Amino acid sequence: MHGMGRYRRTALALAVGLVLAGCGSDDGGRGAEPTAGTRTVEHASGTTEIEGAPERVVVLDTGELDSVLALGVTPVGSVRTAVSDELPGYIQDAGVDPADIANVGTISEPDLEAIAALEPDLILSNMVRHADIYEQLAAIAPTVFAASVGEAWKDNLRLAGEALDRAEEAEELLAEYEQRAGEVGELYGDPAATEVSMVRFLDGSAVRLYGVGSFIGAVLADVGFARPELQRTQETFVEVSPENISQADGDLVFSAAYGADGQTAAGQITAGGLWQGIPAVQEGRAFEVDDDRWFLAIGPLGAGLVLDDLEEVAGRLQG
Structure with missing residues (x-):
């Protein structure tokens, strides 16, 4: 089940375009040019002030990884799962080389020293995984936490979009997804x-x-x-x-x-x-089905891959 449906093509095209748009930045980050001024982002752990559009982002869960990639930002660091030192293979479809994303520990045990060494300008995670180390993370860089994981993936994408100054792109992704989900249902x-x-x-x-x-x-x-x-x-x-x-x-x-x-x-x-x-x-x-796509991704890229697989299954059942 590895065909590429229209939603996935659209989502990945948007992600790749956003990634490439930021490739000329001097500091190695892949985000867009920062906007002027400081923004205040409300989230599950309080409020965080963020300067411009972050470019050196560290993500501490698979949902945050999926969201930032879909929004066109390649994080400088990401945790790995407890069962693999590799990032999900599907992220290469977003035009990203996994080797460009430093290992900062596991979801259950993030490496705070490794995170600090990357000099991030934003850290993204959630209360479910890391509520007990929020203050330590916030001492390293502006940190934004979602309240939950899983079912709340759309809200978490919107939160990531707000933190990255890419709220409009987040809404684009969700609109494409909703349309595609309805089409697959038909x-x-x-x-x-x-x-x-x-x-x-x-x-x-x-x-x-x-x-x-x-x-x-x-x-x-x-x-x-x-x-x-x-x-x-x-x-x-x-x-x-x-x-x-x-x-x-x-x-x-x-x-x-x-x-x-x-x-x-x-x-x-x-x-x-x-x-x-x-x-x-x-x-x-x-x-x-593939676990990375159906269970681990927890974001718009993963959701698009699930829709692709469901489209393929529909074809099999009708054939």
């Missing part, structure tokens, strides 16, 4: 009549079913899909045991694995009789 006829189940395999035998209160839940809702009863929760996810994997059934089932090859039980579970007995699996309505 490919399924009446998407509200289709219950979509989301399954994620993690380290060991952990299995999560993602609810409406998650990033992917929000994207599916924008397309117009219904969800199985167990996944109609405002929680990000509910955990089930491998013995109860039959609860993952839906009209469509999408699954992904978070972790290095062999570190999850995805292969073992999906080869087992309980998974193979799920009607959607038996009838060819279960699809394996």
Whole structure:
């Protein structure tokens, strides 16, 4: 599922254009030319004064990474996940070389010294991940925190746009996304009549079913899909045991694995009789998807990639 749909092309074209527009800056940052004056940005941890348009940005979660790239800014530093030293592969489609983004620790343990060494003019994160180190981060550079992650990805994009002095670009991205989500929904006829189940395999035998209160839940809702009863929760996810994997059934089932090859039980579970007995699996309505795109991205680029995959699935089902 790696075709490039129209929304993704539009979003990436905007991102690439914004990135290239800032390539001539003297300090190596990739943002646009700063605007004059100081702006005050209200956010989950208070208010922060930001001078002009930041160019040396550090991001401390995957949603913030996705948002700033979509807005055309290449961060000078970013955290990595607990399972990989690599950034999500899809960011190269935004015209960015991952090697240009310094490693500043992991999401759970940001490296404050590495962050300070980059001399950032803006740090972006959220209360869910880093509420306990906000003051330390704010002592390094102006720091803006979103209140939550996942379902709130659109609000977080708007906040990043405000902090980066790119609010108009953020609204452009969201308008394109909303239009594209509606178009993808039409490919399924009446998407509200289709219950979509989301399954994620993690380290060991952990299995999560993602609810409406998650990033992917929000994207599916924008397309117009219904969800199985167990996944109609405002929680990000509910955990089930491998013995109860039959609860993952839906009209469509999408699954992904978070972790290095062999570190999850995805292969073992999906080869087992309980998974193979799920009607959607038996009838060819279960699809394996990329975890980076569907679960980790949590921003406009990731949302566009999900829409691309859903468009491809619609074609398969109709063929």
